[in-house]
Amino acid sequence: MRLLAIADIHLSFKANKDEWDKLEHHEEDGLILAGDVGESLEHMTEACKRATRRFKHVFWVPGNHELYTSSAPQMSDEEKSLRGEAKYLACVKVARHYGVLTPEDDFMTWTYTNVDGIEEKAIICPVFTLYDYSFRPADVSREDALDWALEEGIQATDEALLHPDPYPTRDAWCMSLVAAAESKLEKAASTNLPLVIINHWPLRQDTIYIPRVPRFTLWCGTTLTHNWHTRFNAKCVVTGHLHVRRTDWIDGVRFEEVSLGYPRQWEDAKGAGNGVNEMLREILPGPPTPVKGQEPPTEFRRFGQR
Secondary structure: OOEEEEEOOOOOOHHHHHHHOOOOOEEEEEEEEOOOOOOOHHHHHHHHHHHHHHEEEEEEOOOOHHHOOOOOOOOOHHHHOOOOHHHHHHHHHHHHHOOOEOOOOOOEEEEEEOOOOOEEEEEEEEOOOOOOOOOOOOOOOOOOHHHHHHOOOOOOOHHHHOOOOOOOOHHHHHHHHHHHHHHHHHHHHOOOOOEEEEOOOOOOHHHOOOOOOHHHHHHOOOHHHOOHHHHOOEEEEEEOOOOOOEEEEEOOEEEEEOEOOOHHHOHHHHHOOOOHHHHOEEEEOOOOOOOOOOOOOOEEOOOOOO
16 A cells, blocks of 8 residues: 655646546545645645545645635635635635545554555654744844845745734744644654654645745744654655655655646646656655765656656
């Protein structure tokens, strides 16, 4: 039984939706949806319905796009009024309707056969952290952070569409979310089983490489999660958000960025004959852990290879 992952399928784009419709059957496998399936509850429905028809188990965590408050004409007045936590919980409700596990549900223990044919277990841990603008240079204060990004013409759409209600700021919401996630992760780690930690936003700033928009890091995570991979006995960390597919090994832990991205960002993969099914990244069993000190360098998977 394998566990596969993908993020940032962005179903608001027709090319992505058409590709999602091609998702193949994996009757005994599981699928991680690591955020940014789209902006609307309709997108959530499309993502969850297709995934649960194709996979035995499905896990979802929110990205920033699910949290957007939008006035799109196809949305109901009720959905247009949802802000912050209320929008998140509406997405959770859709996911649960289809049997998809979310950060609000108990973690699942996953049994799989490793590359040596030995049965092993891991705990699958979907979490939701948001961000607190702390991925910035040490000499840039929080108060100056947005101006620092604007110096290079960078400001995330989140500033207009992602509301923190009922929290006063996104920073405050992030702090609350991190505390809640840490409590669950500590309990899971106490079992001595390895964890697969799933979050939309990167846990570490050093796994971010976005040279075209380097100051976009403000909206990419929080330094509060920097040591989670060792603190909570992670086997693998699964994230999205960056639209830069890559694999890193840090402290013997595998970090997987598993985005599909906007159509223009995976057209090279499509040109190489790789669509959504080829983009699904194997998380478990996955490759063997390399010998300490012999970890391979970062592998960028531009063409979507598994």
